[in-house]
Amino acid sequence: MRFLHTADWHIGKKLHGYDLLEEQADAFQQILAIAKEEEVDAVVVAGDLYDRSVPSVEAIEVFNKMIVKMNLQEKFPVLAISGNHDSSIRLETGGPWFVQSNFHLNTRLDQAFKPVEMLNTQFFLLPYFEPISARLYFGNEEIRTIEQGMKEVIKEMEKQFKPDMAQVLVSHFFVAGSEKSDSETKLMVGGLDTVPLSLLESFDYVALGHLHGKNALQAENARYSGSPLKFSLSEMNQKKGVWIVDTDTQKTSFEFKEITPLRDVVQIEGGFKELIAPEYYESINREDYLHIQLTDRAVIPNMMNQLRQIYPRIIGVERLFGREERQKTSETKKEIKTLTPTELVDQFFSEVTGEELTKQQQVWINDNLAEIHQAERGQ
């Protein structure tokens, strides 16, 4: 059979405070279009449907619409699991009704051992689990790591293998040697959560979720689909999309289909004057999520406001060559203490604006300081 492999939708995720729901809905439309064009028999979603265990109502609304569209309206069988970002129990609501229309959403370890059989393929839908779950399920006190748990899990699955069918594992964990990016939070440190690739040999294909880059793992029979969108600057240069997997061929084959983001994550570089000049910013897509590398070293008054008026989605500004060191800004606290109030205001003004106080401004300041001084003594 032929299926589409995606994962890590993280519905509700924000990028530096920016809501991505519109981008996520757009990416979903593209996934649906690919599923139709490729005439797949099913869509596999390998975990992290939501970004948080208690998603916002907005995120729930967006996700509900997607899955109604895909399964009930477009009639695609959907094979999904919960990931480490999902609350398995919150997600499982409705599960027993979903299967009526071939939407299989596994959220508990014990569900993983009843494969979903479609055409020539057995799908083992293994939700993200903690070692404790495997310890309890197998009644085996020795199980302390995901690797130990996975050994038992796979042994149990292999008992169900039918020789005349292909076997696909859908799962959500870190395969040893894979390459991480910045947006995969909550990964455990120290290797307790890693699974060696060798454990996964008996499957024709392992549809992985957890890591956000499609090239995070290069293996004959296993792939991360990656997230449908770039979720951090470190994913800037990644191609995002889904895998189309075919188990009918002698050896399982897979092909990557790209998704074009509604708004990309992009890095731009330049001097401030250049960046705020129309001839520059009209030549690029200002609607993208932009990380700006500023070549200036000088203090730029009111910089962020000026940039934001031109670029509505700035995710960061970096001084490529550092900041100009100014004698005044490096003064120690002690030196500041020796300054008069007038000198302090003067210095603050020129630091922020880069300009000197005019005569008139100096008069106003002195008048005001005198007034404050009088009021204090009056008390």
Added chain:
Amino acid sequence: MRFLHTADWHIGKKLHGYDLLEEQADAFQQILAIAKEEEVDAVVVAGDLYDRSVPSVEAIEVFNKMIVKMNLQEKFPVLAISGNHDSSIRLETGGPWFVQSNFHLNTRLDQAFKPVEMLNTQFFLLPYFEPISARLYFGNEEIRTIEQGMKEVIKEMEKQFKPDMAQVLVSHFFVAGSEKSDSETKLMVGGLDTVPLSLLESFDYVALGHLHGKNALQAENARYSGSPLKFSLSEMNQKKGVWIVDTDTQKTSFEFKEITPLRDVVQIEGGFKELIAPEYYESINREDYLHIQLTDRAVIPNMMNQLRQIYPRIIGVERLFGREERQKTSETKKEIKTLTPTELVDQFFSEVTGEELTKQQQVWINDNLAEIHQAERGQ
């Protein structure tokens, strides 16, 4: 047709800090048993399925099991709406799949105008809504209260009435003149949320949720089912249960079927010595949720601990005749300031224990006070 009317399950609700999930699961089993015994054609749940808009995972697990059992396993059609305690959007997940097995769960106002037709009856499932929703739905800026909204809602519903069928409205609000108890929180003050009974005349039966007493409203064609459990002391004397409603009769008939709580909410009265005597406490159900009315006026040392050892679920202790006024406890701050440390300890001891210090105890206290005093001077 014949249906069971229940409401206000409030799954996840706590009673004075005590988890009620076990009691709620037990009450559910009784509701299910009544449904079977009465051979009803459907079960109506008139809102407040959960107690909170973001229920705990434990509450979700309990509710999921109930509804799977009732609808998928026992095959009862379920007609439900969201109440003011539910998050309509969180609750609606799965809704489009639920209808495949005749589980209708309406969470949005616009769903209320497509009646669910079963046998001879049209069910209008109207979820709890705020005036703003009606204002937007009808595009009518005049709508500022639930009453105004309901006028439009009912006009709209009446257009769908089929003359050869009975009409049942399932809804969740406060009908003017109904009687409240303590556990119905979040009710608006000032009458903005009340609906006059006269508005509901055109229905053969109105299955109401919101108020927790079955007798909150006495009307020819409308009833609150009340909650399946007592959720506050003020409901102590209420009978809890469900209505069995029959729309086949000339005039819709309804009959109340009682639920026996796993643990009741009960008030007991007595002197402390009586309450801690086996001959008393062995004669009552100590496992109940107890509100204790204490006839003693004297200070009772370590009272709550002693009571809790006998009665595990105390929801309150009330001094029926007040507390004994002791001269020492009514001393003003100023008077306390004039006492020596030794006198203060002495007084505190006798207030808490009701006894005088022994000679030996006085020696210990003096030794210790002297030591503290020395240490202070040493600094």
